[in-house]
Amino acid sequence: MIVETGHFALVLAFVLALIQSVVPVWGAVTSDRRLMETAAPVANALFVLVALSFAVLTWAYLASDFSVVNVWENSHSAKPLIFKISGVWGNHEGSMLLWVLILVLFGSLVALFSGNVPAPLRATVLGVQGWITAAFLLFILATSNPFERIPQAPIEGNDLNPLLQDIGLAIHPPLLYLGYVGFSITFAFAVAALILGRIDAAWARWVRPWALLAWVFLTLGIAMGSYWAYYELGWGGWWFWDPVENASFMPWLAGTALLHSAIVMEKREALKVWTVLLAIFTFSLSLLGTFLVRSGVLTSVHAFAVDPERGLFILVILCIFIGGSFTLYAWRAPLLKQGGLFAPISREGALVLNNLFLTAATVSVLVGTLYPLALEAVTGEKISVGAPFFNLTFGPLMIPLLLAIPFGPLLAWKRGDLLAATQRLYAAFGVALLAALAVFWAWGMRQVLAPIGVGLAVWIMAGAVAELLSRTRITEIGLSRGLSRLVGLPRSAFGTMLGHFGVGVTLLGIVMATAFQTELVRTVRPGDTFDMAGYQLTFTGIAPRQGPNYTEQVGHLVVRQGGAEIAAMDPSKRIYPARGMPTTEASILTFGFSQLYVSLGETRDDGAVDIRAYFKPMITLIWLGTLVMSIGGIISITDRRLRVGAPKPARAKTAGLSPAE
């Protein structure tokens, strides 16, 4: 009865989503307030129904109800509790249900926290959410129903892929989905603005927190996935330009651009049409990512779903939403009023530059991801587009953007003074130059690009701090007054500072770990000692060990520095008998920001074993940087103040202030 209640709740949610798709929008178009008012309660009811359905599926996993096909296929009665829960979304059907749950959660949040949004806009936004919800619920019910039953229930399930039995992968998909799906709100706002034919600075004010929220979750989700790949896959890489990674990275790039253009729109009412386009583009990329991962067109670890019918279904949803919204855009966008004016050298100009580079970078990733698929579909020729392609396209597009980051916040709105901004960055430039010289002095010509990279990273970090300090005018008015000004700064200023600082931190990690890592692959026998970046590692032997649902061969190494024993490392190779699947468990030691990483390879008959060891200087900065960025984002969200971009008045009257064009 419980299971069927969950199933019925899902069916009910689908029909309710159909109603939500029609009634509020109808009300908004005909200005009928009562119709519009249905939007919020229906959005909440949708959330309750889908949450009930999800809770029921979770119950079926916890109770090992193998009469549910989905549970039978992906669970096992002896699985640890945490993986019974994470098993709910460790498979295609469950993860789609989670996707929709997060979608309706955002709908419900909009219903609860958008009391200040005009009724027609709110009703239309929730209506558009209703379209997406209905489409994906139909997809679930028609092709991926998690509540399918077996009359004769088997007595034991098939267990979850051991690679997914990991705490990192238990939280990675929900975080990523919170990001992916969060951009559905900005999409709904954009489509609603197009339908209602009205868009202004207030619109951006309402959209900003949602875009920030989605962006923070996406940032954390991507970072988590990257760290998981680093420690679980056993070869020390943290980014592979794998299509699945790209699928989450593209919405992040576009979403970052959206955050910045929304600032311009909120403060200066410029870039309206562009912001709307970007909002549509970002969610389209989220949908594309969902399609790539869920349809199985890229057979890889993430593709649990291998069913052409599903792929086709998502493709149709994709085409309807992307095609429909772009058509709507082409039709309605010219009717939107243009906003404020600005000079090329200005805060707006800097943000346009940011958008330009981010969008171009997004497109380069998009091409690299889709080109092999398209080429294979058209000519049958199989190619792989790997790191070299992205290093050559994405890299050069990022460098000017990164160089420009510190300038942006220092330029005034409307018309900026590049010279004045540069003067305020002298100190930051000096620090960066010193850092670059220090790296050059320490490592010499061995790594030509490393000093430049480190200099760039320090430039961004120092620039972020310099911007904050210059806003306090601490050098002009003294420490105590400066500090009181610092406290008085809007929280969004700290958000900006941390966001940009985090980019620098991540870049520093990337440059250091890439340029100065030491790698060593060798065959060792018990008693062998080798050197690794100033540490002496002694291999003492390998022994079998029995885990709860696996057996493993554990190697043991003693780490010494200057003769003193400082740590032990136990990398292992596991076999999960339920699926006969081996995994490599690397052993990682952290020293400050740097890490020593050891994984095991093949064991020889004579007791020798292949070992792969890395020293990765400052690698943890890569993920710490994303954490800093996310904290910046959260601080910005908590800034509830209505911000205004005070334009710098024209000295001469030549440039008219009339905003309408």
Added chain:
Amino acid sequence: MTLWILFALMTGLTALTVLMPLRRGSASASDAGAADEAVYKAQLEEVDRDLQRGLVDAAQAEAARTEIARRLLAAHKQNQRNGKSAATGAVKWAALLPALLLPAGALGLYLWIGSPDLPDQPLEARLQSNPEGQPVEVLVARVERHLAANPQDGQGWEVLAPVYMSLGRPQDAAQAYANAIRLNGASEPRQSSLGEALVVAAEGLVTADARAAFERAVQLDPAAAKPRFFLALALGQEGKRDEAISAWKRLLDGANPNEIWVPAAQQELAQLEGRLPPSLQPPRGPAAADVEAAAAMSEAERGEMIRSMVDGLKTRLEADGGSVEEWVRLIRAQIVMGDKDAAKASLAKARETFAAEPPALDVLRQAETDNGLGS
């Protein structure tokens, strides 16, 4: 019935979320556009605060105010134009959606794809419930759980082993027989069955382990037919033709021709003596045929087979009587199958039977405490 009441309740509550706002009567719509004006007014106040804090200078503040005021004016104008709320007749039509579409659509779709007749089947509850009418896999799982908790229960292994064989899990059956031998001691039938399970697991090949088991069985009971049958088969498989022929002859000599293994033995002998054309030669050993027979059984037949094994023992003991050990074995089997009431009944019957024999009653009392039937 409860299910449908619950569904009706859910549908009703959901429909209310749409109907309530529709019935609430038309509120004034004049504030429809006021929200954006509020944002601009708040922005104006923010400019004043920024000016006080010294974040912007007077000229910048003035420019900002001008811009915001212009937006405010534009928003106000537009709101004036759009502000009229049209209380259309759409409400009536809209109310029909939740009233009709919601129940009809949800129910229709659910009846199409749902399984309202299927109850929940959480594993724990299935393992606790009455064994009557449960599929054999569930019964096996119950015994497995019992044995996982009490691995020293030799009787349990003994009950489980033939079930494994009939389910086509010879590897597990061999393990179970080995456990039974370890815990209950070696006997000819156990050793022979262990050997047979190993042979089936090896798809008819008499492996070294199987051979050792049969040899021990023959030591325990030199007259037993089953181990000698397989040992003869092993000789044939090893290519020791003459020894095999004499082994088969010794086996068939004086055997009751009605025994089921006799035709197979005769066929083996005929084949070894070259009296069969190759086309008639059995493709695999007789053990493989057994497995096929077991595999061909339907689910129900298999369940029936296990129950009939226990029931057969019960009927025989009740009709013809038997040793106290056999009664204990029956009680044990019933406990292991999860049928506590039947076990209690058997215990009572055994007490009646052995009322006059104090040593047997002691054994029964022991069995009662061992199996948790006391109190």
Added chain:
Amino acid sequence: MTRKQRRLTLIGIAAVVLASAAGLILYALNDQIVFFQTPTDVVAKQIPAGQRIRLGGLVEDGSVQRSDDAKVSFRVTDTANTVAVTYVGILPDLFREGQGVVTEGIVGPDGIFRADSVLAKHDENYVPKEVADALKAQGVWKGDGASAQ
């Protein structure tokens, strides 16, 4: 600057950025992509020594030879033709004889393929998509249709 000049400046910058992005992408697509080849392709197309390719197929049974310092050599086959491969490093968990594999590297002048990466993805039943397709073409693939999609 007049309004028109401002707009032209912006459009000009945008055009420059987009054009250079497009240029980079086109250049990289010409130069940095790696074609997937089967051993039959390598033999039939006479792939010049030094060109970077991805070679996929099955690891031939009994062909894996290890020597010290994690050097390994094996042969990749699509049942019709076979290419010898050498690799230094740790092989992925699922690298096994008789299983599918994709290696990336260059063909040496001696005809031996020098791999610098070996991929075998993390799923027991997983056969790299390219390999599955190539083997299907050879009629060797016996996996069910679903897992090859």
